[in-house]
Amino acid sequence: MHFQVLSSGSKGNSSLVRAGEVRLLIDAGLTARAMTERLEAARVSAKAIHHIALSHGHLDHARSAGILSKRNEQLTVHCAERLMKNKSLARARRLSTLRIGSPQTLSDFEGRDPLELQSVQIPHDADPTVAFRIEHEGRRLVVLTDMGHPDRRSLAPLADPHVLLLEFNHDEAMIEVGPYPPALRRRILGDGGHLSNTQSAEALEQLAGPNLHTLILAHLSEHNNTPELARSVAESKLAELGLTDVRVLIASQTEIGENLEV
Ligand SMILES: [Zn+2]
Numbered sequence: 001m002h003f004q005v006l007s008s009g010s011k012g013n014s015s016l017v018r019a020g021e022v023r024l025l026i027d028a029g030l031t032a033r034a035m036t037e038r039l040e041a042a043r044v045s046a047k048a049i050h051h052i053a054l055s056h057g058h059l060d061h062a063r064s065a066g067i068l069s070k071r072n073e074q075l076t077v078h079c080a081e082r083l084m085k086n087k088s089l090a091r092a093r094r095l096s097t098l099r100i101g102s103p104q105t106l107s108d109f110e111g112r113d114p115l116e117l118q119s120v121q122i123p124h125d126a127d128p129t130v131a132f133r134i135e136h137e138g139r140r141l142v143v144l145t146d147m148g149h150p151d152r153r154s155l156a157p158l159a160d161p162h163v164l165l166l167e168f169n170h171d172e173a174m175i176e177v178g179p180y181p182p183a184l185r186r187r188i189l190g191d192g193g194h195l196s197n198t199q200s201a202e203a204l205e206q207l208a209g210p211n212l213h214t215l216i217l218a219h220l221s222e223h224n225n226t227p228e229l230a231r232s233v234a235e236s237k238l239a240e241l242g243l244t245d246v247r248v249l250i251a252s253q254t255e256i257g258e259n260l261e262v
């Protein structure tokens with residue numbers, strides 16, 4: 001299984017999973033045009049995507065899911081029941097209900113190369129919001145962003161992946177002096193907002209296990225965080241856990257990431 005971030009941050013999130021013949025997008029938060037460009041950069045045609053799984057309905061995750069589905073009649077959008085009335089999904093042709101908490105099998109159009117997709121509900125101010133655990137031929141990938149606080153119960157079923165994409169949204173000190181108005185600051189810092197670097201490190205402690213080889217820091221705030229700060233918090237937590245061989249990468253808003261072997 002391969003994993004490649006196409007975009008990460010408040011202007012749009014999406015990543016690509018390739019498992020055998022199956023091509024799955026986790027979120028489609030850029031415009032359809034930008035999604036197509038990023039997919040081309042990753043050498044995949046938008047028409048060749050079999051599935052899109054949506055973590056939640058915020059536009060930076062769901063923006064073009066409907067239009068991509070309209071242009072590719074074989075593509076299935078998997079999302080929570082409540083999201084199906086979302087405007088961004090109005091044009092979707094094939095919608096499938098995400099059964100939150102129970103594993104689902106996804107294959108290509110011919111039923112080949114099944115992978116297991118498990119959605120796990122996490123606290124965030126779009127109800128429901130899920131993180132994903134994807135398993136294929138014994139390899140595990142976890143994609144987790146937009147979490148209000150590092151809730152242990154939600155994290156337990158996501159533990160010990162080989163590759164982990166984890167939100168490192170903001171630095172608490174930077175957000176206090178940053179440009180955000182008080183209401184937005186309260187939202188981000190609240191229990192239904194986003195993980196701070198410190199909270200992400202707490203989540204990392206729950207999630208990291210002996211199999212982890214690559215950690216991708218994601219959804220970094222442009223104004224209230226820096227890649228250096230996020231990286232130093234992540235690396236000291238990994239060192240504390242004795243996981244010094246783990247590669248740490250930063251997901252970018254503006255360009256696609258490396259195509260990683262999970
Ligand atoms: Zn988001």
Ligand SMILES: [Zn+2]
Pocket residue numbers: 056058124126146
């Ligand atoms: Zn969100």
